[in-house]
Amino acid sequence: MVRIQVTVDGQRCEDEVEPRLLLVHYLRERVGKVGTPVGCDTSNCGACTVQLDGRSVKSCAVLAVQADGSEVTTIEGLANGEWHPMQKAFKECHALQCGYCTPGMIMAAVDLLSNNPNPSEEEIRDGLEGNLCRCTGYHNIVKAVQMAAAEGGAR
Amino acid sequence: MKAFEYERPVGVTEAVALARRAGSRFLGGGTNLVDLMKLGVETPDLLVDLTGLDLAEVLEQPDGALRIGATVRNSDLSANDAVRARYPVLSQALVAGASGQLRNMATVGGNMLQRTRCPYFQDVTKACNKRVPGSGCPARAGEHRNLAILGASEACIATSPSDFAVALAALDAGVTALTTEGEVSLTVSDFFRLPGDEPQRDTNLPPGALVTALTVPRLDWATRSAYRKVRDRASYAFALVSVAAAVDLDGDRVRDVRLALGGVAHAPWRATRAEEALRGGPATEEAFSAALRGELEAAEPLPHNGFKVDLAHNVAVRTLTELTGVPA
Numbered sequence: 166m167v168r169i170q171v172t173v174d175g176q177r178c179e180d181e182v183e184p185r186l187l188l189v190h191y192l193r194e195r196v197g198k199v200g201t202p203v204g205c206d207t208s209n210c211g212a213c214t215v216q217l218d219g220r221s222v223k224s225c226a227v228l229a230v231q232a233d234g235s236e237v238t239t240i241e242g243l244a245n246g247e248w249h250p251m252q253k254a255f256k257e258c259h260a261l262q263c264g265y266c267t268p269g270m271i272m273a274a275v276d277l278l279s280n281n282p283n284p285s286e287e288e289i290r291d292g293l294e295g296n297l298c299r300c301t302g303y304h305n306i307v308k309a310v311q312m313a314a315a316e317g318g319a320r
Numbered sequence: 321m322k323a324f325e326y327e328r329p330v331g332v333t334e335a336v337a338l339a340r341r342a343g344s345r346f347l348g349g350g351t352n353l354v355d356l357m358k359l360g361v362e363t364p365d366l367l368v369d370l371t372g373l374d375l376a377e378v379l380e381q382p383d384g385a386l387r388i389g390a391t392v393r394n395s396d397l398s399a400n401d402a403v404r405a406r407y408p409v410l411s412q413a414l415v416a417g418a419s420g421q422l423r424n425m426a427t428v429g430g431n432m433l434q435r436t437r438c439p440y441f442q443d444v445t446k447a448c449n450k451r452v453p454g455s456g457c458p459a460r461a462g463e464h465r466n467l468a469i470l471g472a473s474e475a476c477i478a479t480s481p482s483d484f485a486v487a488l489a490a491l492d493a494g495v496t497a498l499t500t501e502g503e504v505s506l507t508v509s510d511f512f513r514l515p516g517d518e519p520q521r522d523t524n525l526p527p528g529a530l531v532t533a534l535t536v537p538r539l540d541w542a543t544r545s546a547y548r549k550v551r552d553r554a555s556y557a558f559a560l561v562s563v564a565a566a567v568d569l570d571g572d573r574v575r576d577v578r579l580a581l582g583g584v585a586h587a588p589w590r591a592t593r594a595e596e597a598l599r600g601g602p603a604t605e606e607a608f609s610a611a612l613r614g615e616l617e618a619a620e621p622l623p624h625n626g627f628k629v630d631l632a633h634n635v636a637v638r639t640l641t642e643l644t645g646v647p648a
Contacts, residue, residue, distance in 0.1 A: 167326050184326035184367065185357075208355055211421060220395070220424040226354050227425060230326050231347075231371065273421065280399075294555035295419025 169233040173198060174242025182229045188222075189213045191229035192239060200241040200268055204297075211296035214269035215239045221276035223269075223295070240268035243275065251275050251313040260309035262300035270296045274310045283314055321357050328369040332532060336498050338368045339528045346370055346530060348391060348430030351422045356435060360444045361451060370427070375532055378402065384538030390429030390531045394484070395420065397428055407536060409545035409564050413487035416549040419556050429531040432485055432495065432511070435522065436478035436586075437558050439463055449475045450519040457519075465624040466560060469632075470585040472620065476519030479583055480512060481558050486582035487547055489590050490564040493536045497529040504529060512587030519586075541568035541576065548639045549582070550631060559583035561631045563639045567603070574598045574607075574644075581632055584619075591615045591636070603644040608637045 166181040173196050180195055192198040192215065201224060204212030208226035215224045216238040243249040251271050254260070261267045270293065277284060277292035284292060289310045290303065298306060329335040338344060343365030347353060356362040375389040378400050386402060397403055398414035418426065435441065440448045440459050447456040459467055459477050467477040488508045495511045497504045504526060513524050525531070545566035551557040562582035568575040577598045579591040594615035601607050612633040619629045640646075 183323065185321045185323055187354075206358070208351065208422065211419070214421055217424075221421045222425050223421045226351055226422070228326075228347075228350060228354060228367075230328075231350060231369065233328075276420065276424075291555065292420060295421045 167230050167233075169230055171229075171232050171234075172236045174237070174239055184228060184230050186229045187225055188215070188217075188227040188229050188232050188237070189224035191232075192224060192237065198239045198241050201239045202265060202268060204265065204269070209297065210266065210269075211273060212266050212269040214272040214296065216272060216276060219276075219279070221273050238272075240272060243271065249275065250316045251278070251309070254309040254313035254316070255306075258305045258309035258312055260301065260305040261298075266296060266298045266300075270298065270306060274306075274313065277310065278314055282317075284310070286311070322360070322363045324357075324364050325366045326369065327366065328372050330372050332373055332375070332498055332530060335368055335370060335373060336500050336528065336530050338366070339530065340500060341366050344368055344528075348427035348433075349393065349422075349425035350430075351418070351426040352430065352434040356442075359442055361435070361442060370429075370530075375429075381535070386536045388428055388534045388536065390533055391427045394418070394423040394426045394428060394431060398423065405543070407487070407491060407539075407542050407545065409487045409490060409542065409547045409566060410484070410536065412547035413483040413549075413562075413564060416547060416559075416562070417483040428484065428534060431482055432488075432531060432534070433523070433525075434481055437481050438467060438478040441478060450478055450515075453518075453520045460622065463624075464622050466558070466583070467622070467625060468585050469619045469621045469625055469628045470581075470589050470616075471514040471618075472586065473515045473517065473519065475517050476515035476586065477622070478515065478519065478586055480522075480585065480587050482588070483547065483549060483559065483562060483582060485512065486562055486580045486588040487564040488534065488536070489588035490545075490566060490578040490580040491536050491539060491542060492578070493534055495525075495531060496533040496535065497525055497531045499526050499529045501526075503532075508534075508588065509590055515586045522586075539566065539578075542566045542578075544569070544643055545578075546639055546643055548635055550635050561628055561635050563632075563636045564588075565636070565639045565643060567640065567643045569603060569644055572603055574601055574603050577640075579636065579640075581636065584628060584632055593618075594636075603640075603646055605637060605641050605646055608640040608646075609633065612636050
């Protein structure tokens with residue numbers, strides 16, 4: 166077992182973990198952050214995207230021990246009293262159907278805007294290449310990211 | 321996933337010493353290794369996490385070369401101002417690989433050491449000479465649409481998956497590694513190897529060696545360079561064929577040129593024959609085409625990947641014509 170210290174959505178956590186524990190399982194089963202789903206478990210679909218020290222990563226491809234000493238933000242930590250502009254935009258544009266990809270899609274989109282606050286449609290599609298949605302055809306997702314960008318969603 | 325031990329050394333000497341233990345593997349970002357561990361392809365007893373090492377800097381050297389620490393993240397290097405300005409091919413190759421989330425985790429050293437995505441290698445229920453030497457290669461008679469057309473052997477027709485390495489090969493980059501015996505330096509061309517009868521070895525790195533840095537020599541005319549990747553879908557897939565090219569033009573003639581192909585061999589394929597044919601000649605589509613046909617004479621395609629020969633030709637010719645501004 167390895168002792169790790171991780172700040173998850175502002176909450177400081179100290180835990181003993183097995184080195185083979187994946188970050189996504191740590192977040193869901195030990196910290197209770199079930200807002201982050203396990204999708205494909207093969208680092209393809211991006212549903213499990215969280216931010217590790219402010220940068221989007223696929224939490225099914227990261228070991229919990231790799232997050233030692235870091236800050237993790239999940240979809241549950243994005244709202245700050247009120248919804249994040251990206252969350253509002255996803256609701257407003259109806260950028261989801263089944264919703265399974267949504268937590269990861271939003272976390273990746275927030276990271277995208279932090280690197281490029283005014284992306285073109287093509288840059289949005291490129292920037293979300295690591296997130297798969299099998300319902301929407303991406304149309305409303307792109308619209309939502311554009312709306313969030315227009316409203317300063319890079320916060 | 322099989323259980324393993326985990327260490328996070330604070331210095332390279334300690335890291336290399338830990339790697340002497342049987343069954344150890346270095347952990348960069350883990351974006352390939354962790355996947356392979358889930359599949360049971362990799363079953364390490366010890367992971368030596370490199371996160372704490374002081375290897376994450378990009379430094380301009382006095383001779384104008386760029387020294388890239390092995391744990392620099394792919395996304396950081398692709399966004400690096402010096403890389404974007406001086407070696408567009410390198411930045412473009414990095415961005416062509418994986419997705420944003422993976423580039424944020426993946427290290428450049430790990431990128432060089434990622435394993436082939438040959439479906440037989442990744443499936444422990446199948447034979448594979450790379451995974452289990454001597455077990456056979458079902459790919460020759462099986463699924464090989466995306467496997468090698470150049471430099472393959474009876475034992476293995478896997479391809480190298482890295483985009484970044486193709487650009488580095490074109491730029492004559494070097495790899496520096498550390499073993500308990502001392503420092504080792506290899507050119508990227510010597511670092512990667514063709515499979516021969518030892519496909520289990522992807523590289524010529526000595527056992528237990530820790531890649532510490534990559535060095536890209538100064539090449540002023542690499543400002544005219546590009547990476548072009550063709551895949552089955554528009555994004556987030558491995559290359560069917562890719563091309564890294566840089567051209568030094570003297571009017572309408574090619575003073576010098578660098579050309580490497582990806583997705584076609586067990587290593588980034590430096591197209592030295594095509595380079596020689598082009599050097600000093602006219603920068604025309606006909607000349608580019610002839611040079612590529614010459615290079616690809618060595619191709620030995622299999623029934624399902626013959627399309628890659630024409631594809632490699634076409635992608636390379638298009639890349640060169642665009643770089644040189646030759647009217648299509």
